[in-house]
Amino acid sequence: MLRLLGLVLIIVWTSQGPALAQGSDIRLVFVGDVMLADGPGRVIRSGKDPFRHVAGALRDADITIGNLECVIASSGKPEPKPYTFRAPKQSLRLLKKYFSAVSLANNHSGDFGKGAFSEMLKLLEQHQIPYFGGGRNLRTAHQAYIREIHGKRIAVLGYNGFFPRSFEALEDAPGIAWLDEDMVVAAIQHTKQTLGVDFLIVYPHWGWEYQKLASPRQRQLARLMIDSGADAVVGGHPHVTQDIEVYQGKPIFYSLGNFVFDGFSDRDTRTGWLLELTLKQAGDMSWRINEVNIDAKGVPRLSGRVEQTATSDPQ
Numbered sequence: 130m131l132r133l134l135g136l137v138l139i140i141v142w143t144s145q146g147p148a149l150a151q152g153s154d155i156r157l158v159f160v161g162d163v164m165l166a167d168g169p170g171r172v173i174r175s176g177k178d179p180f181r182h183v184a185g186a187l188r189d190a191d192i193t194i195g196n197l198e199c200v201i202a203s204s205g206k207p208e209p210k211p212y213t214f215r216a217p218k219q220s221l222r223l224l225k226k227y228f229s230a231v232s233l234a235n236n237h238s239g240d241f242g243k244g245a246f247s248e249m250l251k252l253l254e255q256h257q258i259p260y261f262g263g264g265r266n267l268r269t270a271h272q273a274y275i276r277e278i279h280g281k282r283i284a285v286l287g288y289n290g291f292f293p294r295s296f297e298a299l300e301d302a303p304g305i306a307w308l309d310e311d312m313v314v315a316a317i318q319h320t321k322q323t324l325g326v327d328f329l330i331v332y333p334h335w336g337w338e339y340q341k342l343a344s345p346r347q348r349q350l351a352r353l354m355i356d357s358g359a360d361a362v363v364g365g366h367p368h369v370t371q372d373i374e375v376y377q378g379k380p381i382f383y384s385l386g387n388f389v390f391d392g393f394s395d396r397d398t399r400t401g402w403l404l405e406l407t408l409k410q411a412g413d414m415s416w417r418i419n420e421v422n423i424d425a426k427g428v429p430r431l432s433g434r435v436e437q438t439a440t441s442d443p444q
C-alpha cells in the first residue's frame with residue numbers, strides 16, 4: 130500500500146548547540162505563511178478563529194513564530210500587483226493569542242503602501258505583539274526578535290528576498306528587511322556576538338513559488354547564514370514545502386509552505402508544516418515536523434502525520 134511507503138517518520142536528528150540545565154528543554158514552534166485576508170479574513174469577520182484546530186500545537190511552546198503575509202490596517206490603497214492582502218483588525222487578538230512574534234519580512238506586508246504598513250506597526254505595538262523583519266526604518270527592520278528562556282537567549286531574524294523590493298525599509302522610511310547578503314551576515318554576527326545570543330534562527334521568505342526543491346540561490350544563502358553563525362534556517366514563501374538539509378550539523382528547512390492561506394486547490398499547496406525545534410539538555414537539538422492540511426477557507430488542521438521527506442545524512 131502507498132501508505133506504507135514510509136513518509137511517516139519521527140525525526141530525531143541531533144546537532145551541537147548551547148548546553149542547557151537538566152529538565153529545561155526549550156521548545157520553539159515555527160509555522161509558514163499566515164495570510165489573514167480573503168478566506169481567512171471572512172472566517173475572522175464572522176467571529177470564528179482560523180487557528181482553532183491547531184491551537185494546542187501553537188500554544189504548547191516557549192516561542193511560537195509565524196510569517197504574517199498581509200497587512201493589518203484600515204488605511205491605504207492596493208499596490209499595483211497581482212494579489213494584495215489586507216486583513217481585518219480582529220486578526221490582532223488572534224495573533225496575540227497564538228504567537229510570540231510575527232515576521233513582517235514578506236512580499237505582502239507592503240501591499241497597501243507605507244502608510245498602511247506604519248499603521249500595522251502601531252497596531253501590533255498597541256496589542257503587544259512583537260514583530261521582526263520589518264520596522265520604521267532600516268535599522269529597526271533588521272533587528273532580531275530576542276527572548277530569554279531558561280537562561281538562554283534565543284533570537285530570530287526575518288528577511289524577504291521576493292519582489293517587490295519597493296517594500297524595503299530605508300534609512301528614514303518604514304518597510305521590510307531585504308535579504309541582502311552583507312546585511313544578513315552583519316546582523317547574524319552582531320546578534321550572536323555583540324548581543325550575546327546563544328541560539329539564532331534565520332527565518333527567510335524566499336525561493337520560487339510551487340518548486341518542491343530549494344533553488345541553488347536558497348542553498349547558497351542558507352549556507353552563508355550558517356557559516357555566519359546561524360543555528361538553524363527556517364524558510365517560507367513558495368506555497369509548498371521544500372526539502373530539508375543538514376549543513377555543518379545545522380538544519381535548513383527551506384520552506385514550511387502555507388499555514389493559513391486560501392485560494393489554492395491542490396494537495397501540495399494545501400499542505401504545510403508546523404515545525405517543532407527542541408533545544409535539549411547537553412546541547413542537542415531535535416526537531417519534529419507535523420503536517421497540516423489546509424481547507425478551502427484557508428483553515429489548517431493537523432493531519433496527525435509526523436513527516437519528513439529529506440534524505441540528508443547527519444554525517
Ligand SMILES: [Zn+2]
Binds near residue numbers: 162198334
Ligand atoms: Zn510570499
